[in-house]
Amino acid sequence: MRRLVNIRPGRSGRIFLGAAPLLLVALAYLVASAARHSVNPTDKILPSPGDMWAAWQRMAMSVDPVTGAVPLIADTLASLTRLGLGIGIATGSTLVLGLVLGLLPIVRATLGPLVAAIAVIPPIAVLPVLFIVMGLGETAKVALIAIGIAPFMVRDLASQVSAIPEEQMVKAQTLGASTWQIALRLALPQAMPKLLKGLRLSLGPAWVFLIAAEAIASDVGLGYRIFLVRRYLAMDVILPYVAWISLLAVMMDVTLAWISRRFFPWDHAKGAE
Amino acid sequence: MSDPILSLRDVWVEYGDKIVLEKVSLDIARGSFVSIVGPSGAGKSTFLRLIIGQEAPTRGHILLDGAPLTPEPGPERGVVFQRYSVFPHLTAIDNVAFALDCAGSMFLGRLYGRRRKAALEEAGQMLEKVGLSDSRDAYPAQLSGGMQQRLAIAQALIRRPRILLLDEPFGALDPGIRLDMHALIDGLWREHGLTILMVTHDIKEAFKLGDRVLAFDKRRHDPHAPHRFGSSAVYDFPLTGKNRRPPAEILALGAREPAAA
Numbered sequence: 088m089r090r091l092v093n094i095r096p097g098r099s100g101r102i103f104l105g106a107a108p109l110l111l112v113a114l115a116y117l118v119a120s121a122a123r124h125s126v127n128p129t130d131k132i133l134p135s136p137g138d139m140w141a142a143w144q145r146m147a148m149s150v151d152p153v154t155g156a157v158p159l160i161a162d163t164l165a166s167l168t169r170l171g172l173g174i175g176i177a178t179g180s181t182l183v184l185g186l187v188l189g190l191l192p193i194v195r196a197t198l199g200p201l202v203a204a205i206a207v208i209p210p211i212a213v214l215p216v217l218f219i220v221m222g223l224g225e226t227a228k229v230a231l232i233a234i235g236i237a238p239f240m241v242r243d244l245a246s247q248v249s250a251i252p253e254e255q256m257v258k259a260q261t262l263g264a265s266t267w268q269i270a271l272r273l274a275l276p277q278a279m280p281k282l283l284k285g286l287r288l289s290l291g292p293a294w295v296f297l298i299a300a301e302a303i304a305s306d307v308g309l310g311y312r313i314f315l316v317r318r319y320l321a322m323d324v325i326l327p328y329v330a331w332i333s334l335l336a337v338m339m340d341v342t343l344a345w346i347s348r349r350f351f352p353w354d355h356a357k358g359a360e
Numbered sequence: 361m362s363d364p365i366l367s368l369r370d371v372w373v374e375y376g377d378k379i380v381l382e383k384v385s386l387d388i389a390r391g392s393f394v395s396i397v398g399p400s401g402a403g404k405s406t407f408l409r410l411i412i413g414q415e416a417p418t419r420g421h422i423l424l425d426g427a428p429l430t431p432e433p434g435p436e437r438g439v440v441f442q443r444y445s446v447f448p449h450l451t452a453i454d455n456v457a458f459a460l461d462c463a464g465s466m467f468l469g470r471l472y473g474r475r476r477k478a479a480l481e482e483a484g485q486m487l488e489k490v491g492l493s494d495s496r497d498a499y500p501a502q503l504s505g506g507m508q509q510r511l512a513i514a515q516a517l518i519r520r521p522r523i524l525l526l527d528e529p530f531g532a533l534d535p536g537i538r539l540d541m542h543a544l545i546d547g548l549w550r551e552h553g554l555t556i557l558m559v560t561h562d563i564k565e566a567f568k569l570g571d572r573v574l575a576f577d578k579r580r581h582d583p584h585a586p587h588r589f590g591s592s593a594v595y596d597f598p599l600t601g602k603n604r605r606p607p608a609e610i611l612a613l614g615a616r617e618p619a620a621a
Contacts, residue, residue: 257414258516
């Protein structure tokens with residue numbers, strides 16, 4: 088009898104094993120939903136697939152007469168704009184700060200402790216400050232996302248850049264490279280795939296901060312919508328929205344992974360570290 | 361020795377109260393191939409770091425072509441390390457052209473148009489010299505260890521450094537590949553009239569390639585405070601065509617256990 092640690096599933100085996108729990112969860116949901124509906128046909132806690140489809144048609148395929156827009160599309164555009172701005176600001180400042188922190192010992196000595204101190208502040212705790220200082224508009228929401236993910240990304244990138252082997256740094260200098268040329272030709276290109284990796288890890292927290300900000304003060308957005316309809320126990324809207332948010336998050340992750348493979352093939356080459 | 365390319369005058373390197381190198385005075389002749397051997401911890405690497413400019417002597421002077429050595433790495437000293445010498449994000453040809461890019465474009469660090477074409481032409485010739493013409497568009501991760509070292513040598517030679525410093529360049533390679541690399545570096549040395557300093561722990565390699573062998577070790581040893589005595593070049597062998605066999609005292613040096621640090 089082979090040891091359990093040596094039994095590896097084949098390709099089709101992996102697909103089957105991976106799909107089985109998902110199907111079981113779906114099945115369990117359908118059974119539970121049907122059971123509740125057999126007792127109370129108007130049950131709202133576990134809506135049937137038909138209920139959810141009806142809600143989806145209402146939210147995603149028809150114009151809301153009050154706002155004149157399709158709710159799902161308006162919510163998605165508003166949320167993605169905030170997310171994009173927040174992530175963009177965080178990524179841009181990470182690139183600059185992470186590079187100089189990782190590359191220049193004098194900057195690391197100056198700003199390192201400050202960045203480390205900021206990184207331990209729980210971003211949500213700063214949200215009231217942001218609302219007070221920046222008002223309840225878009226700025227505070229975008230700022231929360233940027234402030235929420237930037238410190239981790241900066242510290243991650245700085246450590247990646249300072250981990251470039253000293254041999255490479257010395258070699259570049261013996262080839263006549265100045266500090267600026269080392270930053271531009273050596274550190275920046277090697278930092279890019281690491282930045283994308285840090286960004287992929289930060290997407291989850293970015294969504295958390297977005298939905299938190301929208302739940303508290305907003306009038307449009309995916310997070311706003313699910314917290315709004317919560318008042319009516321509208322699980323038939325919330326569950327499809329959660330699935331939609333997850334789909335968006337997965338698509339962003341896949342896109343970033345693709346960009347990294349497409350533009351930085353050397354970082355994915357066989358045997359690359 | 362008239363007109364040495366590199367002179368060390370009474371050089372000491374100390375870390376706190378630990379003395380690594382003491383009283384090193386040497387002249388390196390233009391066009392020589394100096395092998396540096398010695399047990400682990402005898403300051404071979406510190407010696408090389410001094411010449412590269414990665415650290416400065418605590419006392420003493422180092423002169424390159426009669427002028428004090430700048431205390432940071434520069435293009436007049438080329439270097440090949442045992443590992444990590446090439447840039448993983450650049451193809452072979454771009455790795456070699458990197459130095460030309462830096463020299464020709466201060467702000468962009470990259471040449472364009474006709475000048476880039478000329479740089480690629482020059483880099484291509486250098487790749488051909490080290491036998492990498494077929495891999496010009498490969499990334500280092502796609503090259504074998506020996507090919508990566510060939511690339512590192514081509515990269516280091518394109519700016520025609522005054523001295524080429526090799527830090528255990530073939531230490532991580534298979535024996536067969538190592539022989540090919542010996543032939544390559546020997547050929548380049550003769551063809552270009554290079555001045556080479558090579559640190560190695562392989563004594564046969566040192567005597568095969570060099571025309572002078574320096575052995576670093578501690579002259580004196582205090583068993584109660586081993587760190588208070590530093591190393592210097594205790595043996596200095598000029599080699600002619602005949603005496604290519606390492607003497608017994610050198611072989612004993614290599615076989616000895618590393619000095620307690």
